[in-house]
Amino acid sequence: MNRKASLKIFETPLILAEAFAKEFKIICDEFILKNGFVNVALSGGNTPKLLFEILAKDYISSIDWKRINFYWVDERCVNAESNESNYGETERILFSKINIQNNIHRITGENDPEEEALRYSGLLKSNLPEINNFPKFDIVLLGMGDDGHTASIFPDQLNLLESDKICEVAVHPSSGQKRITLTGKVINNSEKIIFLIKGKSKAEVIKDIFENKNESDRFPAAHIKSTEGEVIWYLDEEAGSLLNQKF
Numbered sequence: 001m002n003r004k005a006s007l008k009i010f011e012t013p014l015i016l017a018e019a020f021a022k023e024f025k026i027i028c029d030e031f032i033l034k035n036g037f038v039n040v041a042l043s044g045g046n047t048p049k050l051l052f053e054i055l056a057k058d059y060i061s062s063i064d065w066k067r068i069n070f071y072w073v074d075e076r077c078v079n080a081e082s083n084e085s086n087y088g089e090t091e092r093i094l095f096s097k098i099n100i101q102n103n104i105h106r107i108t109g110e111n112d113p114e115e116e117a118l119r120y121s122g123l124l125k126s127n128l129p130e131i132n133n134f135p136k137f138d139i140v141l142l143g144m145g146d147d148g149h150t151a152s153i154f155p156d157q158l159n160l161l162e163s164d165k166i167c168e169v170a171v172h173p174s175s176g177q178k179r180i181t182l183t184g185k186v187i188n189n190s191e192k193i194i195f196l197i198k199g200k201s202k203a204e205v206i207k208d209i210f211e212n213k214n215e216s217d218r219f220p221a222a223h224i225k226s227t228e229g230e231v232i233w234y235l236d237e238e239a240g241s242l243l244n245q246k247f
Contacts (some may be wrong), residue, residue: 004226004231005231005232006232008238009117009235009236009239013050013198015236016047017047017054020196022139023062028040028064028067030054032210036070037069039128040137040140041071041073041139041143042070042073043142044076044086045196048195049093051196052094060098068103072107074151074152075182078109085106112181113180121167124166131189134185135194137186137189137191138191138192139190141194142187143196143197144195148208148209148216148220148222151182158220160183161184164185166182167186169181175238179226191229192229192232193231193232195235199238200238202238202239203239203240203241209221210246
């Protein structure tokens with residue numbers, strides 16, 4: 001496990017999301033104070049959904065939303081109205097409550113996947129500062145699947161971790177659904193990388209990643225190691241239930 005990684009475990013998914021909502025405001029305030037704005041890449045999934053609900057309920061007036069630029073880590077190739085759309089879910093839960101449309105830079109899932117990967121790559125290159133020849137995010141929020149995938153980088157597509165492209169088209173190994181994803185080098189180029197993970201179904205993979213057992217390199221999430229900052233893993237107790245006490 002990367003020395004720049006740290007781990008926080010919370011009793012329930014709700015307590016986890018509440019704790020990170022508080023931390024999210026603090027981190028954003030720090031970046032805004034330093035730079036005047038903050039660039040954030042969001043993910044989909046159940047834990048971010050819970051986070052967005054808490055932000056919409058408790059942080060509408062206390063966070064300086066107009067200074068946050070929102071992007072996406074990945075997106076399914078569906079339209080924004082689909083309940084599978086990462087952007088659509090965030091819009092319904094959070095963005096509909098705040099007026100920051102000019103700050104929202106979504107991956108357009110209904111576009112041709114290859115063309116959209118190129119368009120979004122160009123957008124990130126234009127909008128974000130560049131370090132190590134890649135765009136640099138301030139904050140990236142990630143989840144992790146039961147198979148150890150993160151973003152839309154799946155175990156059978158580990159080459160996306162080392163791609164020299166900014167965005168790539170990925171394919172879900174079971175459904176065949178196409179997705180657009182940031183590549184590993186872009187994710188690892190970020191200053192703060194935050195995993196939000198819940199559930200007992202993730203416990204074996206978490207144990208393998210943190211204890212380097214059973215060839216954990218086969219899990220894409222094990223390759224997320226920030227070159228510019230830190231990786232923080234937020235787990236609920238079920239996800240962290242198999243870890244040794246030292247963690």
